[in-house]
Structures are given as C-alpha cells and as structure tokens.
C-alpha cells in the first residue's frame with residue numbers, strides 16, 4: 001500500500017513541480033518561439049506517458065500484491081498488446097521528432113538580408129568580428145593566430161582590413177535585424193549559447209558552423225559555453241547587448257578595425 005501511495009505522490013508531485021517551478025524559461029528575446037513550441041510538445045507527450053506509466057505501476061502494485069494462495073498467470077506472449085505498444089510508441093516518437101526537423105530546417109535556412117557576425121571561441125574567452133564598411137568578412141586561418149592577430153585573420157586579404165574586432169568584450173547587435181552567426185573555435189569544442197535567444201550551436205575546431213536569428217527586444221543577455229571545454233568552462237561567459245539602431249551605430253564607431261589592431265601591434269613592437 002505504502003509503495004502505491006509513494007508512486008502516486010511521485011506522479012502528482014512531478015506535475016505540480018513542473019507547473020509551479022520557479023526555474024522556468026527566461027523570457028524569449030528572439031524569433032525562435034518555434035523552439036519553445038517543440039519543447040512544449042515534448043513535455044506534453046513525455047509528461048502524459050510518465051504519469052500513465054507511474055500510475056499503472058501503482059495500480060499493479062496494489063491490485064496484484066502478494067496474498068497467500070494466489071498464483072501469477074504465466075503469459076509470455078501477447079501479440080495484440082505488443083502491436084499496440086509498438087504502434088503507440090512509434091506515434092509518440094514521430095510526434096516528438098517531426099516538429100524538430102521543421103524547426104531545424106528554419107534554423108539553418110538563413111534569410112538573404114541577414115548580416116554576418118562571427119563568434120570565435122577559445123579557452124576561455126568569447127571574441128567577435130563584424131564586417132566593416134565593405135560588408136564582407138575576410139578569410140581566416142587558425143594557424144595565423146598570434147598575439148597581434150588573435151582571430152587568425154589573413155593579413156593579405158583586403159576584406160579583412162576593415163573588419164571590426166571585439167576581443168573578449170561585449171557583442172552588440174541591432175534589434176529587429178536578422179543576423180547569421182558564424183561560429184569558429186581556435187582550440188577545442190565550445191558551444192555558443194544565449195538562453196534568451198533559444199539558440200545554441202557547437203563550435204568545432206576546423207569548421208565554421210552557423211545559425212541565424214532576429215533579436216526581438218533590446219537588453220543585455222549572457223552568453224554561456226554549453227560544451228565542456230576545460231577547467232575554465234564554467235567561467236566562459238560573455239555578454240551580448242541588443243541595441244536600438246542608433247545606440248548600435250554609436251557603439252560600432254568606437255570599435256577597432258583589424259587594420260587599427262595591426263597598427264597598434266606594430267607600435268608596441270617598435271617600442
């Protein structure tokens with residue numbers, strides 16, 4: 001009896017905790033409400049199955065408890081029941097996976113008007129690069145990384161000279177404009193994650209991964225690394241500020257370009 005009561009309390013407690021938990025999602029700040037919807041579908045399906053299984057277990061514990069003289073019926077096969085379980089499970093799995101495939105397709109299908117922003121992860125720092133006046137990011141090579149060229153940009157590529165470099169500082173983005181995030185790592189696996197944007201993606205050394213999103217409200221958001229990347233992993237935090245167009249332009253004007261960075265490097269070397 002006690003076991004059955006504990007099982008029912010477990011099911012009811014889980015549902016109540018889910019409904020009244022203070023650890024819920026942060027308010028969304030991007031266009032990816034679809035991602036929340038897929039999570040809600042998964043919560044509903046797994047939640048109903050969890051409650052059904054636990055309550056059924058409680059029922060069985062109570063109904064088929066040991067009584068002197070009772071014998072269990074031996075029934076090794078039940079084709080009808082097996083078919084039903086297989087079909088219901090398949091439908092549940094398909095219902096959970098299908099919305100995710102649609103959302104994934106949207107997540108990596110970048111609209112033409114999106115501007116490119118590069119995020120570079122390294123142990124344990126976030127750096128950023130924005131295209132300069134020509135609107136193009138230049139090429140880069142991890143082997144070119146050195147103290148004067150922290151992102152390993154190709155010095156012979158003229159597209160690089162006007163690129164804006166933010167090393168370990170804040171990234172600013174204008175509100176309401178789609179951005180394509182190009183993700184690069186110069187050492188180990190990292191994962192760029194901003195919970196309010198409902199967007200994250202692994203950064204793989206030697207590859208450029210990407211996704212896109214549109215920031216939908218201004219504010220300051222924390223960047224987390226969502227891939228264990230060494231002892232400094234929990235401290236690998238950054239900041240992204242979503243600005244009005246005006247504030248964004250004011251911030252952008254204060255940032256240094258790659259050409260300026262090379263100049264200051266030379267000046268330090270000359271001293």
Ligand SMILES: [Cu+2]
Nearest residue numbers: 190225229236
């Ligand atoms: Cu990391």
